[in-house]
Amino acid sequence: xxxxxxxxxxxxxQQRLGTAWILHHHSIAAGDGYSSSMQSCPYYVQSPLSSTLxxxxxxxxxxxxDEHDGDGAGxxxxxxxxxxxxxxxxxxxxxxxxxxxxxxxxxxxxxxxLLWRFLVSFGLALLVFYIATKPPPPKVSVRVAGMSxxxxxxxxxxxxxxxxxxxxxxxxxxxxxxxxKLFGLHVHPPILExxxxxxxxxxxxxxxxxxxxxDSTSFRLYVGTRNKPMYGAGRNMQDLxxxxxxxxxxxxxxxxxxxxxxxxxxxxxxxHKAECMLLLDKTYDKKHQTQTFRSSCIVS
Numbered sequence: 001x002x003x004x005x006x007x008x009x010x011x012x013x014q015q016r017l018g019t020a021w022i023l024h025h026h027s028i029a030a031g032d033g034y035s036s037s038m039q040s041c042p043y044y045v046q047s048p049l050s051s052t053l054x055x056x057x058x059x060x061x062x063x064x065x066d067e068h069d070g071d072g073a074g075x076x077x078x079x080x081x082x083x084x085x086x087x088x089x090x091x092x093x094x095x096x097x098x099x100x101x102x103x104x105x106x107x108x109x110x111x112x113x114l115l116w117r118f119l120v121s122f123g124l125a126l127l128v129f130y131i132a133t134k135p136p137p138p139k140v141s142v143r144v145a146g147m148s149x150x151x152x153x154x155x156x157x158x159x160x161x162x163x164x165x166x167x168x169x170x171x172x173x174x175x176x177x178x179x180x181k182l183f184g185l186h187v188h189p190p191i192l193e194x195x196x197x198x199x200x201x202x203x204x205x206x207x208x209x210x211x212x213x214x215d216s217t218s219f220r221l222y223v224g225t226r227n228k229p230m231y232g233a234g235r236n237m238q239d240l241x242x243x244x245x246x247x248x249x250x251x252x253x254x255x256x257x258x259x260x261x262x263x264x265x266x267x268x269x270x271x272h273k274a275e276c277m278l279l280l281d282k283t284y285d286k287k288h289q290t291q292t293f294r295s296s297c298i299v300s
Contacts, residue, residue, distance in 0.1 A: 146290030164234020169224035246279030
């Protein structure tokens with residue numbers, strides 16, 4: 001930068017000296033006999049050095065214009081990006097305004113912000129607590145305790161029609177093993193159904209109960225009927241019992257239970273179904289006070 005400016009100053013000084021020499025030469029010629037008009041109107045002759053200097057100055061000016069144009073183009077591009085940048089910043093600003101507040105915000109806005117923060121934090125805390133203390137599903141087992149009463153005799157229904165009348169009472173033992181070390185198990189009243197083939201013979205509903213944490217709880221359920229007209233099915237039941245093959249009876253049990261982890265907010269629920277198949281014999285076991293039977297149960 002310093003060497004180029006020094007060279008330009010030197011060339012300007014040489015041009016000034018050349019121009020002064022030409023003026024001096026013409027003034028001498030005018031004194032030797034040139035007209036007064038020539039004396040009153042001095043003229044300049046551009047030397048080759050001056051022409052070269054002007055070309056150099058023009059080239060430098062052109063370069064400076066190019067640099068200026070380049071700066072202008074760059075500035076335009078920078079201006080373009082500067083115009084584009086606030087749009088993205090503006091979008092971020094909208095989100096920040098929606099999820100932030102300051103001392104200049106209204107009381108209602110501050111309340112809303114604090115409320116949703118509390119709800120989100122509370123929900124996350126409950127989720128972490130549930131994952132850390134999630135109780136395992138209970139283990140349920142069912143077995144037939146006995147058929148304390150089973151009578152199939154001739155009788156009449158309420159309209160006077162002669163038919164087979166059934167009286168029976170079946171009992172089942174249910175064992176629930178609660179493997180949770182923190183929470184007790186609440187069991188809804190179970191539903192029992194006793195059927196012969198596709199015919200529903202009896203239906204009952206037990207009572208609700210509670211299984212302690214990390215403990216096994218057993219209870220007994222009953223299902224039966226008294227003086228129920230069987231009509232055509234009664235004759236089939238009588239024939240099966242007397243044949244020695246056994247009378248097939250199906251007892252179904254439906255169990256629904258839940259853990260109360262956090263009041264009524266987090267309540268894991270479980271559903272179990274049990275199906276027991278009985279083959280009744282016509283003999284009666286006086287020792288165990290039940291109709292002789294064979295049974296098997298499946299819990300799902």
